Every structure is written in C-alpha cells, then in structure tokens.
Amino acid sequence: xxxxxxxxxxxxxxxxxxxxxxxxxxxxxxxxxxxxxxxxxxxxxxxxxxxxxxxxxxxxxxxxxxxxxxxxxxxxxxxxxxxxxxxxxxxxxxxxxxxxxxxxxxxxxxxxxxxxxxxxxxxxxxxxxxxxxxxxxxxxxxxxxxxxxxxxxxxxxxxxxxxxxxxxxxxxxxxxxxxxxxxxxxxxxxxxxxxxxxxxxxxxxxxxxxxxxxxxxxxxxxxxxxxxxxxxxxxxxxxxxxxxxxxxxxxxxxxxxxxxxxxxxxxxxxxxxxxxxxxxxxxxxxxxxxxxxxxxxxxxxxxxxxxxxxxxxxxxxxxxxxxxxxxxxxxxxxxxxxxxxxxxxxxxxxx
Ligand code: ADP
Ligand code: MG
Numbered sequence: 410x411x412x413x414x415x416x417x418x419x420x421x422x423x424x425x426x427x428x429x430x431x432x433x434x435x436x437x438x439x440x441x442x443x444x445x446x447x448x449x450x451x452x453x454x455x456x457x458x459x460x461x462x463x464x465x466x467x468x469x470x471x472x473x474x475x476x477x478x479x480x481x482x483x484x485x486x487x488x489x490x491x492x493x494x495x496x497x498x499x500x501x502x503x504x505x506x507x508x509x510x511x512x513x514x515x516x517x518x519x520x521x522x523x524x525x526x527x528x529x530x531x532x533x534x535x536x537x538x539x540x541x542x543x544x545x546x547x548x549x550x551x552x553x554x555x556x557x558x559x560x561x562x563x564x565x566x567x568x569x570x571x572x573x574x575x576x577x578x579x580x581x582x583x584x585x586x587x588x589x590x591x592x593x594x595x596x597x598x599x600x601x602x603x604x605x606x607x608x609x610x611x612x613x614x615x616x617x618x619x620x621x622x623x624x625x626x627x628x629x630x631x632x633x634x635x636x637x638x639x640x641x642x643x644x645x646x647x648x649x650x651x652x653x654x655x656x657x658x659x660x661x662x663x664x665x666x667x668x669x670x671x672x673x674x675x676x677x678x679x680x681x682x683x684x685x686x687x688x689x690x691x692x693x694x695x696x697x698x699x700x701x702x703x704x705x706x707x708x709x710x711x712x713x714x715x716x717x718x719x720x721x722x723x724x725x726x727x728x729x730x731x732x733x734x735x736x737x738x739x740x741x742x743x744x745x746x747x748x749x750x751x752x753x754x755x756x757x758x759x760x
Contacts, residue, residue, distance in 0.1 A: 429455035430587065430619045431479060435488035438474050448474040450643035451487070456636075459617040461610065463630040465666060466640035472623045473516070473591055475640065479621065480513045480589050492587070512585040514576045516592050523565040527556060527575050530564055534582045546582060554578040555608060569596035570605060581612070590622040594629055606633045627667050631655070639663050661755060664690035670753075671696075671729045680727050681749055690753040696731035697748035698722055704744040711741055722747055 433456075438449040448471045456462045456479075464472045477483040479490050481499045490497040492508045514520070521530055532547040551557040554574040559567065564575055573593055580588055593609075594602045610633060613620055624630045630637065631651045639647040639654070639662065646660040655667050664670035670690040673681075678689050698708070698720055709728060710721040718738070720731045722745055729747065739745065 430458035430493060431456035431621070432491045433475075433479065433488065434491070436475070436478055436485050436490065437487040438471075438478055438483060439486045447643050449478060449485075452643075452645050453488075454638060454645060454648065456619070456621055458619050459613065460635040461613055461620040461622070461633060462636045462638060463627075463634035464621065464623045464638045464640060465627045465630060466625065467666070468625055470640040471643040472625075472640055474643075476513070476589055476591055476621065476623055480511055481508065482513070508587075510586040511589060512580040512583070512587070513589040514573075514580050514591070514593060516595065518564075518572050518576055518596075520579065521564050521572065521576055524563055526560065527551070527562055527564060527567070528560040530575055531579050531582055534579055550578045550582045553581070553608075553612060568598070568601075570598060570601040573597050573605065574608075577609070581618075584616075585618070587619045587621065590620070592623050592625065594624065594626075602629060609633070631667065639666065656753075658690070658753065659756070661688055661690055664692070664753060668692040669730065673727070677727050678752075681747060683749065683752060685754050687757055688755045690755070691729065691749055692751070692753075693719065693730050693732040695749060695751040696722070696729060697750060698731050698733055698739065699746045699748060700739050700743055701746045702744045704746050706747050707744050708739055708741050711738075 433452060433454045435451055435453055436449055437447070437451050440446045440448055450471070464475060466472050474483065478485050479497070481490070481497045484499045484501060492510060495508065497508045528547065531550060532543055535543045535546060537543065548557065551560060554577055556571060556574045556578060559571060564572055567575065573596060577588070577593070594605065597605055606629070609620060612618055622630070627637070634651055637648065637651055637654050638645055639660070641662050647654055647658055647663040654663055658664045658667065661670070661672045665672060670692045673689050673691065675685055675687065678685055683689060706722055706724055708720055708722055712719040716735060717732050718735050720733045721728055722731055723729050
C-alpha cells in the first residue's frame with residue numbers, strides 16, 4: 410500500500426477497513442470572506458473500495474469542496490478524512506497534498522498542457538529512469554482510454570471528450586488506487602458520454618480502481634454509479650445505490666433530483682384522495698391522465714419532450730407533472746382524471 414511518511418496511522422475497527430476505502434468523519438469546511446459560507450457542514454461518510462461513487466447535488470451544494478477535502482487539497486475546519494485508516498495529508502503536511510494512492514482530475518483540464526502532444530502530456534508523468542517501461546506503460550494507458558490514435562495530436566486540437574480521456578489517462582498512468590473526478594462529463598458531448606462512462610466502468614472492473622466523481626446531472630450517473638451521495642446545502646441528505654434512491658429516497662430533494670418528482674404537502678395530497686401525515690413524492694411516470702369532461706382537473710400545459718410529453722395537470726390548487734406517451738395527445742384545457750399509481754411517503758414533513 411502506498412503511504413507517506415507524514416501519514417498518521419490510527420487503526421479503526423477492522424470491519425470498516427474491509428469495505429470503506431475512504432472514511433470521512435464530522436467534516437466541516439467553512440469559507441470566510443465577505444460572507445461566511447459553510448460549504449461542507451459536519452458530514453460523515455464511507456466510500457466503498459473498487460466501486461464508483463457519485464456525489465450529486467445542485468450547484469453550490471458543496472460537492473467540489475467535499476472532493477477537495479477527500480483529496481487533501483483543503484484543510485477541514487473540523488473532522489478528518491482517512492484512506493484505509495490513514496489520515497489523508499493536506500497542504501500543511503506535504504508540499505503536494507493528497508494521499509499518494511489518490512489522483513484527482515479537476516474541472517476544466519487545468520492539469521493538461523494544451524500545446525503539448527497527447528503522448529507527452531501522459532508520458533511526462535513517468536520518470537526517465539526506465540525508458541522502455543515508460544514507453545510501454547504510456548502505450549498501454551493510451552489504449553485503455555482508447556486514445557492511442559491521437560498520440561501525436563496537440564491537446565488543443567482535441568474535442569472535449571478526447572481531452573477528458575487524456576486527463577484521465579494522465580491521472581491513471583501511475584496506477585493510483587483512487588481516482589477523483591470533478592464533473593468529468595461536463596465538457597463531453599452528450600453523444601460521447603455513454604462511451605466514456607462505459608470505459609470508466611470497464612477500468613474499475615478490470616483494475617479494481619476506486620472512483621469518486623461529481624455530477625450535477627444525476628441522469629448521467631444513474632446508470633454508472635454503484636453508490637450515490639446526495640448533497641444539499643453542505644449536508645448529505647441521502648446515500649445508497651441508484652435504484653434504492655430512485656424508488657425509496659429518504660428526502661424529497663433526492664426525488665426531485667433523480668426523478669423530477671412531484672412533491673406534495675399533506676393538504677395538497679388530500680386533493681388527490683391521498684391522506685398522509687407527511688410530505689409525499691409522486692414520480693411523473695406514476696401518474697395516469699385520462700380524459701374526462703366532468704373532472705375538476707384539466708390539462709394546464711404540455712411540454713414536448715420527444716418520445717414522451719410532460720403534461721402539467723391539475724387546477725388552481727394543485728399542479729402535477731406527468732409523463733404521457735406522445736402517440737395519444739390530449740389538447741390543453743381538456744378535463745382529465747388523475748390516477749396516481751404509486752407514491753413515496755417521507756418520514757417527516759420535509760421540504
Ligand atoms: P458545488 O461544487 O456543489 O457547486 P462548491 O463546493 O464549489 O459547490 O461550493 C460550495 C459553497 O462554497 C458555495 O456557496 C460556494 O460559493 C462556496 N465556495 C466554494 N469555494 C469557495 C472559495 N474558495 N471561497 C469562498 N467560497 C467558496
Ligand atoms: Mg463544483
């Protein structure tokens with residue numbers, strides 16, 4: 410295991426060491442400036458080894474700050490991060506922060522030399538002590554990221570997706586155990602995202618790499634991540650595997666983020682004959698819309714979304730968004746019955 414002399418080792422309980430590669434304990438990060446911002450607010454978490462964990466949440470929720478804390482780029486105001494039981498060193502411990510077993514790909518390709526060739530951007534990460542090994546290793550890494558046909562091109566001439574592959578290859582060439590990525594698909598055209606996601610998944614399966622990545626667009630990570638951590642206002646409001654979080658979120662925020670769900674208070678729910686003491690969520694695909702001239706609900710608006718349309722249905726008191734297949738259009742203003750097929754009831758009146 411790669412360690413550094415400045416790591417303090419305090420064994421935690423062995424069971425945790427088996428599953429959690431990264432453990433955060435009561436982490437807090439506060440920015441003081443004109444206005445004090447608690448970017449990460451007393452959070453604890455475990456990140457599983459050899460899996461893909463995605464940190465999701467809207468802009469400003471503290472995702473990038475959390476990733477920097479995990480990597481040791483930022484010193485927490487309180488709490489600590491451990492990698493396999495070892496305290497992750499920060500700037501005050503070490504010239505180059507971060508645990509030696511971790512590599513971070515930051516947002517915006519900051520680490521790449523745009524005017525150098527792809528080959529040099531990647532090979533430069535290895536020492537010149539063994540030229541043959543350097544060549545072999547660089548070729549292998551280029552192949553793994555499917556950019557071996559681009560070796561002689563300048564990074565400046567590549568597409569966003571290709572640049573992201575170069576940045577990942579550069580981070581992986583020294584075989585880190587953990588790869589941290591901040592919004593890795595942001596600059597990648599939608600059509601090429603699936604391919605890159607698939608390749609990252611493949612690398613995780615083949616090499617046992619632990620990946621932690623950030624996304625503000627959950628749709629892109631639902632299919633890719635083994636675990637999601639949902640952040641809101643510096644706190645973790647939900648965590649678990651994508652399917653569980655989609656169907657059984659603990660917090661309405663998760664339901665909105667993952668499913669654009671309709672969130673209703675108990676009085677609103679009662680208008681649909683759902684009588685609950687707490688907030689509920691109704692996913693858009695759990696609503697059937699059936700034309701009925703005598704109903705006191707009607708179609709308020711229709712948003713064309715391609716293979717389906719999003720109908721806004723309801724009345725002056727309540728408006729719900731529902732997915733309706735495009736083949737059976739019902740005009741705006743038509744009276745409709747709203748049939749609720751399923752809903753989630755939260756443990757408290759959360760909003
Ligand atoms: P996210 O990555 O989820 O968009 P960030 O972690 O970047 O969120 O930011 C969380 C909060 O901390 C935001 O309110 C942001 O404005 C603030 N913040 C982040 N970095 C700094 C900084 N260097 N100085 C002051 N405030 C910061
Ligand atoms: Mg960010």
